[in-house]
Amino acid sequence: MSMPSPAQSPSSSRVVLSEADIDRALTRIAHEILEANKGSRDLVLMGIPRRGYPLACRLAAKIAAADPSVSAAAIAGQLDVTMFRDDLQRQPTRPPYPTALPAEGLDDKVVVLVDDVLYSGRTIRAALDALVDLGRPRIVRLAVLVDRGHRELPIRADHVGKNLPTSSVEKVRVRLAEIDQVADEVVIEDWSE
Amino acid sequence: MKHLLSTQDLSKADAVRILDTAEEMAAVSDREVKKLPALRGRTVVNLFFEDSTRTRISFEAAAKRLSADVINFAAKGSSVSKGESLKDTAQTLEAMGADAVVIRHWASGAPVRLATSGWIDAAVVNAGDGTHEHPTQALLDAFTLRRTWARTNGTASAGTDLSGMKIAIVGDILHSRVARSDLWLLRTLGAEVTMVAPPTLLPVGIDGWPCTISYDLDEALAKRPDAVMMLRVQAERMNAAFFPSAREYSRLWGFDDRRLAALDDHGLSDTVILHPGPMNRGLEISSAAADSPRSMVLQQVRNGVSVRMAALYLLLSGESRSTARSQADTPDTVPAAAGTAPTEENAS
Numbered sequence: 001m002s003m004p005s006p007a008q009s010p011s012s013s014r015v016v017l018s019e020a021d022i023d024r025a026l027t028r029i030a031h032e033i034l035e036a037n038k039g040s041r042d043l044v045l046m047g048i049p050r051r052g053y054p055l056a057c058r059l060a061a062k063i064a065a066a067d068p069s070v071s072a073a074a075i076a077g078q079l080d081v082t083m084f085r086d087d088l089q090r091q092p093t094r095p096p097y098p099t100a101l102p103a104e105g106l107d108d109k110v111v112v113l114v115d116d117v118l119y120s121g122r123t124i125r126a127a128l129d130a131l132v133d134l135g136r137p138r139i140v141r142l143a144v145l146v147d148r149g150h151r152e153l154p155i156r157a158d159h160v161g162k163n164l165p166t167s168s169v170e171k172v173r174v175r176l177a178e179i180d181q182v183a184d185e186v187v188i189e190d191w192s193e
Numbered sequence: 194m195k196h197l198l199s200t201q202d203l204s205k206a207d208a209v210r211i212l213d214t215a216e217e218m219a220a221v222s223d224r225e226v227k228k229l230p231a232l233r234g235r236t237v238v239n240l241f242f243e244d245s246t247r248t249r250i251s252f253e254a255a256a257k258r259l260s261a262d263v264i265n266f267a268a269k270g271s272s273v274s275k276g277e278s279l280k281d282t283a284q285t286l287e288a289m290g291a292d293a294v295v296i297r298h299w300a301s302g303a304p305v306r307l308a309t310s311g312w313i314d315a316a317v318v319n320a321g322d323g324t325h326e327h328p329t330q331a332l333l334d335a336f337t338l339r340r341t342w343a344r345t346n347g348t349a350s351a352g353t354d355l356s357g358m359k360i361a362i363v364g365d366i367l368h369s370r371v372a373r374s375d376l377w378l379l380r381t382l383g384a385e386v387t388m389v390a391p392p393t394l395l396p397v398g399i400d401g402w403p404c405t406i407s408y409d410l411d412e413a414l415a416k417r418p419d420a421v422m423m424l425r426v427q428a429e430r431m432n433a434a435f436f437p438s439a440r441e442y443s444r445l446w447g448f449d450d451r452r453l454a455a456l457d458d459h460g461l462s463d464t465v466i467l468h469p470g471p472m473n474r475g476l477e478i479s480s481a482a483a484d485s486p487r488s489m490v491l492q493q494v495r496n497g498v499s500v501r502m503a504a505l506y507l508l509l510s511g512e513s514r515s516t517a518r519s520q521a522d523t524p525d526t527v528p529a530a531a532g533t534a535p536t537e538e539n540a541s
Contacts, residue, residue: 093194093507093510096506
């Protein structure tokens with residue numbers, strides 16, 4: 001391209017997870033969470049905006065389906081990490097998203113952080129800081145739909161939908177029906193020129 | 194948005210963004226740990242050339258809840274009383290590392306001068322200048338009204354505006370920067386505004402303002418406003434005979450017990466009363482009205498901290514104030530081209 005500005009569209013893109021793949025991965029993660037926790041006791045799923053929250057709701061629904069003693073709405077919440085990011089001064093201003101805790105709060109709970117893509121790990125570091133101000137969970141775990149590597153901090157996921165080895169010129173796009181109004185998919189876009 | 198100088202040049206999108214951000218800030222104020230690390234390492238200077246209690250304390254609380262360092266400067270007892278100019282004072286403060294200057298000044302236009310003259314690089318927030326504007330007061334009034342309006346309509350307030358809300362602003366319009374800022378902002382947000390005052394307390398040129406004018410408070414109340422905003426009678430600016438006596442003012446334009454009862458007679462169960470404070474009880478508002486369940490005075494003070502947190506956050510975060518720019522691709526963060534306004538969804 002002759003334009004000095006960033007490319008407007010990727011040079012190529014491929015779908016790596018389809019709607020059915022995402023659903024299967026989430027079903028597996030839901031059962032892994034139940035297994036690791038030996039049941040649904042004290043479980044709270046905190047989704048990180050934007051796409052972590054619908055994923056947390058879906059996981060909560062699957063956990064509620066497997067264990068009728070819990071209600072999905074009572075264990076899913078949203079955790080905004082905007083104010084805790086380490087790149088606030090380097091990025092355009094981001095308006096914060098709502099934080100919504102389940103009615104019972106986070107104290108002595110097993111909190112599973114849920115996000116769509118795990119990359120540098122900086123979002124999760126911010127999430128851990130945000131959690132400290134909201135309560136004192138007994139255990140904090142991490143579930144992600146896609147782990148694409150390139151970690152910059154000593155953080156790892158406990159539950160992973162799919163490990164995607166990527167190069168850093170690629171972008172991983174997660175689209176979810178709840179937010180993007182299209183069928184669920186995970187796409188790798190190649191932005192090299 | 195680099196400065197917050199007036200509500201007249203505030204777009205609707207920016208106004209709604211500030212109010213939505215303030216909703217999230219309000220949620221923080223309800224938590225056990227009422228602090229966010231967003232402005233750690235930033236310095237906010239409160240530069241007050243005019244007396245103020247709630248605005249200065251509110252800005253101070255807002256900056257501290259965002260982890261910024263706060264320097265309070267009052268003109269009384271400073272070098273200003275030795276004749277130091279605004280320029281020298283501002284440049285001195287910037288040399289000490291101020292990232293934002295919150296200024297209140299008796300001269301209309303002082304904040305604009307500070308922001309546009311090139312004297313300093315810091316973000317300037319107008320905390321009231323002369324009889325010109327007081328934008329954060331208007332934003333907190335709009336925030337309070339938006340919550341009331343959303344409750345009346347049975348919706349969530351995030352992302353909404355004030356379309357269709359009828360608001361009466363009553364009292365000393367002539368000297369009131371709050372009335373001016375409120376009018377511009379409430380109109381931007383879609384509300385209908387009626388100004389109610391004695392003719393002597395209306396400014397020249399009010400015919401060009403986007404509001405209706407009434408000289409009779411009882412008549413204005415009969416038109417079923419959704420909110421009544423009482424303004425303070427500014428005794429320090431009453432340098433002429435604007436009305437015959439305090440008793441007459443109170444009887445004709447004060448929100449007294451009789452008018453409080455009239456709201457019930459009109460069947461206006463959702464109508465609220467606002468006052469920017471400090472109140473002259475018994476003059477523009479009676480104690481019964483100020484302490485009634487309709488009174489939003491304390492909510493306004495509480496919301497003031499949230500709105501000022503939102504304004505400081507939106508002005509002081511972001512790459513525009515930093516030379517370094519991260520090239521890191523962070524797909525797990527908010528994409529800009531997501532379509533809808535951020536806070537409309539996920540609210541649970």
